[in-house]
Amino acid sequence: MDSGQAKNHTIAIIGAGIFGLSHALAAAKRGGRVTVFERSRECQGASIRNFGMIWPIGQPFGHRFDLAMLSRKLWQEVAVEAGIWLNPCGSLFLAHHDDELAVLEQFAKLADEHGHPKQILSAEQVLRKSPVVNRHGLRGGLYSDTELGVNPPQAVRVLAEWLRSLPRIQIHYQTPILRVESGTERPVRVQTAAGAEQEFDEVFVCSGADISTLFPEVMATAEFRLCKLQMMRTVAQPSGVKIGPHLASGLTLRHYPAFDNCLAIHDVRARIAKQSPELDAFGIHVMASQTDCGEVILGDSHEYGTDIEPFDKPQIDELILRELKKIIELPSWELIQRWHGIYAKYSADCYWSAEPIYGVRLFTGLGGNGMTLALGLAETYWAERTSSSVV
């Protein structure tokens, strides 16, 4: 671009998931005039299909953890402004095996060294934090106060509606974009599926797991892995029972790179590979979060490959429920929803970006971290570009 400034630039953003909306917010704050195009009647991608965990604890200490903490601050700000339900619930990792407790203790030591202390809890202390934890075999846990919870469909809908109410942002739903073209200077032309053409100074493509509609040849060079995850949601828990913090099992320690520097993780991995290879086969680890309505979101599995099956596997849901029942005892396990979500994961970094033609930037590849990182990533990108400070 000939200018890093956003002021009065006309900016099109393709995709009203959390990454697109985060860019819309950050660009508009700096004076950009933003139009978001979303092909569905509202976002129906990964951003409404997740646990709603704003999850700094899963990010390695350093740059990524700092980004997650910036996102956390931004979530707190937009929640107040837009009226999004945001739960400062923290997170609780449960250890039902000695090797899991060893990982948590090693992690707590690392966290201390990085200046982000976490609390190791005895079994009794864990039960005081969450009444639904299964006390049988419970060794202890690790509590962190940095995690937040949202109810994803509500959060994304309310965020989009609030952004749309701002003077500098428009959102057009049910408007698939089929083509984006530019020459050697402005404008960039955007063509809708209905054949309408509009011109912008810049275009941002935030198409999530859709890596085959726009710039497929460029997306193909990025070595994404598509991942399908199966999820479930219970009825509202009877008598207003609250699970407390987000809950994660020892299995989850295998999933987040934040725990890779803990030596005991090798023991956890080896035990699970030997005892329950079916969990590795489907990438199963288990977590639970609770919404404002009292429902509990349960998951998940990870099936990688470019050829994502449209059909879900009952066997995976049964394994997820089997493992969850080892660590928590919900008053009601009655399910009201089952679904799967798909994300694109870029392994070399926490997101992927490219500029395939003049004035067009592609942003995707957030993997399982979009709710945690998107707001911070977009804010940092626009602050750097416009030499303005991170808000």
Ligand SMILES: Cc1cc2nc3c(=O)[nH]c(=O)nc-3n(C[C@H](O)[C@H](O)[C@H](O)COP(=O)(O)OP(=O)(O)OC[C@H]3O[C@@H](n4cnc5c(N)ncnc54)[C@H](O)[C@@H]3O)c2cc1C
């Ligand atoms: C099951 C599951 C659980 C997860 N749990 C968590 C969690 O708890 N915490 C966390 O931090 N992250 C979590 N994630 C990851 C997070 O949800 C994703 O990283 C994030 O939502 C990706 O956001 P996005 O905006 O890139 O993509 P999406 O949310 O998929 O949005 C992309 C949007 O672009 C639109 N679009 C695509 N192509 C076009 C086009 N040509 N024209 C117009 N519109 C288009 C799509 O319709 C879609 O609405 C989870 C993901 C899944 C699937």
